[in-house]
Structure formats: structure tokens, C-alpha cells
Amino acid sequence: MATSNFKISIHMVLSLDGFIAKKNNSVDWFETVDHYENGVEITEEDKMAFLKTIDCYVMGARTYEHALKLADTYGWAYGNTPTIVLTHKEMPVYSRHVEFFSGTLHELIEEKLKPHFGNIWVVGGASLAKAFISSKQANEIRVSILPVILGDGIRFIENMAQEQALHLKNVVPYKSGMVELCYEVKQ
Amino acid sequence: MATSNFKISIHMVLSLDGFIAKKNNSVDWFETVDHYENGVEITEEDKMAFLKTIDCYVMGARTYEHALKLADTYGWAYGNTPTIVLTHKEMPVYSRHVEFFSGTLHELIEEKLKPHFGNIWVVGGASLAKAFISSKQANEIRVSILPVILGDGIRFIENMAQEQALHLKNVVPYKSGMVELCYEVKQ
Numbered sequence: 001m002a003t004s005n006f007k008i009s010i011h012m013v014l015s016l017d018g019f020i021a022k023k024n025n026s027v028d029w030f031e032t033v034d035h036y037e038n039g040v041e042i043t044e045e046d047k048m049a050f051l052k053t054i055d056c057y058v059m060g061a062r063t064y065e066h067a068l069k070l071a072d073t074y075g076w077a078y079g080n081t082p083t084i085v086l087t088h089k090e091m092p093v094y095s096r097h098v099e100f101f102s103g104t105l106h107e108l109i110e111e112k113l114k115p116h117f118g119n120i121w122v123v124g125g126a127s128l129a130k131a132f133i134s135s136k137q138a139n140e141i142r143v144s145i146l147p148v149i150l151g152d153g154i155r156f157i158e159n160m161a162q163e164q165a166l167h168l169k170n171v172v173p174y175k176s177g178m179v180e181l182c183y184e185v186k187q
Numbered sequence: 188m189a190t191s192n193f194k195i196s197i198h199m200v201l202s203l204d205g206f207i208a209k210k211n212n213s214v215d216w217f218e219t220v221d222h223y224e225n226g227v228e229i230t231e232e233d234k235m236a237f238l239k240t241i242d243c244y245v246m247g248a249r250t251y252e253h254a255l256k257l258a259d260t261y262g263w264a265y266g267n268t269p270t271i272v273l274t275h276k277e278m279p280v281y282s283r284h285v286e287f288f289s290g291t292l293h294e295l296i297e298e299k300l301k302p303h304f305g306n307i308w309v310v311g312g313a314s315l316a317k318a319f320i321s322s323k324q325a326n327e328i329r330v331s332i333l334p335v336i337l338g339d340g341i342r343f344i345e346n347m348a349q350e351q352a353l354h355l356k357n358v359v360p361y362k363s364g365m366v367e368l369c370y371e372v373k374q
Contacts, residue, residue, distance in 0.1 A: 016330065016353060016370065017344040018205030029350070036355040133336065143203065147355045147370060149320065151347035157204040160338035163216070166203060168223040168334045168364040177355040179368060183203065183334060 005118040009140040010129045019153035034147045034177030041175045055117040061087035063124040147177040192305040196327040197316045206340035221334045221364030228362045243304040247315040248274035325372050334364040
């Protein structure tokens with residue numbers, strides 16, 4: 001894979017009040033019941049075709065633990081796409097598509113990502129997303145806002161303590177009431 | 188004014204990380220420099236015509252103090268539209284369009300709002316917005332998301348501690364890179 005198309009995207013699903021997860025890690029709130037008439041409808045094929053454009057997922061240890069738990073009920077969310085978990089811990093290996101890495105963010109990017117992948121998705125958690133953004137390593141932020149106020153939970157970008165200008169690239173409202181906002185991180 | 192069209196809307200301008208204000212109250216971040224090609228352009232006349240549909244503004248004491256300070260530089264943001272400030276303090280009266288109220292939220296709505304106004308906008312702060320939403324008195328939430336991560340500040344709906352389902356009503360991206368999301372608060 002050429003690295004000329006190298007791009008790191010942060011992708012998070014948020015409640016309107018900016019939470020990415022409930023404190024009890026329940027994901028029942030993902031199943032929002034809403035209907036937005038003017039929204040875009042996506043078929044399972046559209047979704048599959050889109051997911052195929054992703055070359056690699058990156059996640060933190062807690063997000064991985066959570067994905068393992070969810071896999072029992074919903075199946076593994078990341079298919080056969082290479083998935084790199086940043087962790088210093090010994091963790092169960094879900095499949096041969098999962099790899100662990102315990103180096104720095106810089107080492108991850110230079111050694112693991114740039115030589116092998118183009119379109120990279122960082123899927124959480126909040127502190128990993130923050131590390132990518134604050135070190136100016138993220139090129140893009142995609143947030144999918146669900147039509148719900150959670151009232152409590154784990155925040156998306158908890159106090160980054162520095163400002164970051166963004167460029168709005170795309171807005172897509174879906175029939176489900178979810179709105180996807182895509183931003184370029186200004187360098 | 189008939190109360191058959193009685194509606195209370197919460198309106199807040201947010202950064203992508205969910206802040207409504209910087210800790211130092213500076214509003215320089217409102218002046219984002221972005222350009223979204225597919226966005227809607229609004230003229231000063233469009234804006235004026237829209238603002239005329241608002242019958243009354245409601246705000247908390249700190250939001251009023253802040254509006255007073257901003258008025259020195261930018262002028263009074265709420266025109267000649269009646270503005271009710273919820274406060275127990277003695278505060279300077281900006282003009283004859285500003286009125287103070289020290290009762291409960293319920294008294295405010297029954298005594299001051301319902302008999303006189305239709306389209307009511309609650310413009311902050313965070314705790315007043317939260318009180319309206321958690322007591323199920325808000326009909327609508329409009330958030331205008333600016334293309335910036337602030338990293339620190341005062342949050343929109345700080346830990347409401349209860350979930351609230353929403354219905355997406357409208358999505359408008361603007362040329363400035365601001366996205367307005369409008370939700371109905373489900374009863």
C-alpha cells in the first residue's frame with residue numbers, strides 16, 4: 001500500500017451532550033428510535049462497500065476489551081480488517097487480524113502504520129483520540145451524533161487543553177436520525 | 188399572543204468538543220475562519236427576518252452579565268425583543284426590554300411566558316438549559332456546532348444524570364462551517 005494516500009481518521013459515535021460511552025459501558029443507546037424524513041438511507045451493501053475502504057483500525061486497550069465483550073453478542077465489529085491495539089498489557093487475541101503494540105504513538109505511526117496502510121481509522125477511546133489530535137497526527141475527525149442526551153458517561157476529548165481549528169468537509173444526516181459530521185484537522 | 192403555538196427552544200453555540208464558553212468568557216472562537224462549499228449562505232436580511240420570529244429570550248444571570256459586557260463592544264445581541272433574566276441578584280437594567288424574575292422555573296413559565304409569548308428562546312447558560320430539559324419544559328434544542336475544538340471551558344448540559352430521547356427535525360450546514368442541528372425533545 002502506497003503511503004501517498006496516508007490518512008488517519010478519528011471516528012466516534014456521540015450523544016448530543018458529547019458522550020462516547022455510558023459509565024456501565026452499555027451500548028443500548030446506540031439503538032436510537034428515530035426517523036428523519038430527509039435523511040439518507042444506507043443499505044447493508046453501501047455499508048459493506050464503505051467499510052472495505054478502511055485499511056486498518058487502531059484502538060486503545062479498554063476499547064478492545066469492550067469490543068471483545070460486544071463480540072459475544074453482536075459479533076466482532078471490525079471484520080477481517082487489520083486491527084492494532086495499543087496496550088502494555090497481556091490481552092486475549094481475538095483473531096489473527098488483531099495485533100498488539102506497546103510503543104509510542106510516533107513509533108506506531110512510523111513503524112506500523114505508514115509502511116503498510118493508507119486509510120486508518122482510530123475508533124477510540126477518548127484518550128487515544130485526544131493523543132492523536134493534540135499531537136497533530138490525526139488528519140480527519142468524523143463524529144456521528146445520535147439523537148439522544150445521555151446525561152452521564154465517558155466524554156469525547158476530555159479537556160484537551162489546547163484549541164484546534166477544523167475545516168468542515170461533509171455533513172450527512174441519516175434516516176435513523178444520526179448525523180455524521182466530517183472535519184479536516186487544520187495543520 | 189395566543190399560547191397555542193407556545194414553544195420553548197434551547198439554543199446554544201457549541202464547539203465540537205461540547206463547550207459553550209471558554210473559562211475566560213472570551214468569544215474570539217465564535218469568529219471561526221472556515222468555508223464549507225456546500226453550505227447555506229444567509230444574508231443579514233434572512234437573519235433579521237428569522238430573529239423577528241422570536242418573541243422572548245430567557246437567560247440566567249451569568250449569561251446576562253456576559254451579554255452586558257459584550258454589548259460594550261458588539262452591541263446588545265437581543266435587539267428590542269423582550270428578555271427575561273432569571274436571577275435573585277440586583278443587576279443593572281440594560282434597557283426597558285429587559286426584565287428580571289426570581290421565581291421558580293414553573294412560575295416563570297406559567298406567569299411570565301405562557302400568557303404573553305409564543306416562540307421562546309432559552310439562550311443559556313448551561314445550568315438553565317439543563318433545568319428546562321430535565322424538567323421536560325423544553326420543546327426543542329437547537330445547537331450550532333462551530334468547526335473548532337476548544338479543549339477547555341464551560342460545558343453544554345453538564346451531567347444531566349438522566350437520559351432524554353430526541354427527534355432530529357432539521358440539519359443546516361452553513362457556508363461558515365457552522366452546522367445547525369435542530370431536535371424535538373421527546374415527551
